[in-house]
Amino acid sequence: MEQKxxxxxxxxxxxxxxxxxxxxxxxxxxxxxxxxxxKKEEAEAVVAEIEATGVKAAALQLDTGITKSFDGFIxxxxxxxxxxxxxxxxxxxxxxxGIDAASPFAQTTEEDFDNLFNIHFKGVYFLTQKSxxxxxxxxxxxxxxxxxxxxxxxxxxxxxxxKGAIEVFTKYLAKELGARKIAxxxxxxxxxxxxxxxxxxEQHPQLHDYMNSITSLGRVGVPDDIGGVIAFLCTExxxxxxxxxxxxxxxMFL
Numbered sequence: 117m118e119q120k121x122x123x124x125x126x127x128x129x130x131x132x133x134x135x136x137x138x139x140x141x142x143x144x145x146x147x148x149x150x151x152x153x154x155k156k157e158e159a160e161a162v163v164a165e166i167e168a169t170g171v172k173a174a175a176l177q178l179d180t181g182i183t184k185s186f187d188g189f190i191x192x193x194x195x196x197x198x199x200x201x202x203x204x205x206x207x208x209x210x211x212x213x214g215i216d217a218a219s220p221f222a223q224t225t226e227e228d229f230d231n232l233f234n235i236h237f238k239g240v241y242f243l244t245q246k247s248x249x250x251x252x253x254x255x256x257x258x259x260x261x262x263x264x265x266x267x268x269x270x271x272x273x274x275x276x277x278x279k280g281a282i283e284v285f286t287k288y289l290a291k292e293l294g295a296r297k298i299a300x301x302x303x304x305x306x307x308x309x310x311x312x313x314x315x316x317x318e319q320h321p322q323l324h325d326y327m328n329s330i331t332s333l334g335r336v337g338v339p340d341d342i343g344g345v346i347a348f349l350c351t352e353x354x355x356x357x358x359x360x361x362x363x364x365x366x367x368m369f370l
């Protein structure tokens with residue numbers, strides 16, 4: 117039996133893969149805190165749905181691209197843990213929040229690059245660092261990467277480079293936090309149908325059929341294909357998985 121009063125923090129948990137992960141983690145009996153950037157109503161709806169299943173949930177505002185806001189967020193998180201959950205620490209950090217910003221290498225602006233860097237690497241790096249005192253010994257850190265670190269698709273040089281950094285960072289987390297029995301792993305989805313990829317599918321009507329054709333299981337992924345993998349990594353069944361990149365792409369570009 118899992119210890120039911122463990123808590124997961126899922127960044128970007130109000131929509132897309134983060135929302136699905138929050139649901140799947142809650143289905144394991146764990147309590148969940150999600151963050152949202154701007155759409156408070158969406159986040160509150162996710163919290164209500166999770167709490168309807170009998171576990172506790174909360175939502176906090178956070179822009180993971182603004183590292184100067186992290187001290188204030190950690191203070192708020194600490195208060196929420198005490199007030200809502202009666203605890204001083206949480207157990208699982210899921211660094212999921214992100215943006216999609218495809219652009220050919222030759223046309224990528226420094227502003228585009230910096231935005232991706234701040235959200236997908238710098239923000240993850242320092243939010244994890246700031247969270248360390250609040251992560252319980254024996255906890256888990258799960259970082260979200262992408263299949264694009266293994267195969268190259270034009271337009272994602274900057275995005276995939278940030279995720280490549282995340283994969284290296286995850287190994288260092290596993291090494292340096294091992295003394296606290298904290299495991300760190302990366303989940304690398306293939307292309308998934310969410311609002312994150314909606315624009316790409318709309319701009320390229322042939323993309324859907326193409327992605328189906330190069331995926332061994334014959335279809336584009338959906339959030340349900342990923343959330344369960346993230347939730348699994350929070351369980352005791354996954355306790356000996358550490359420093360791993362787990363690709364969940366249905367077998368793209370094999």
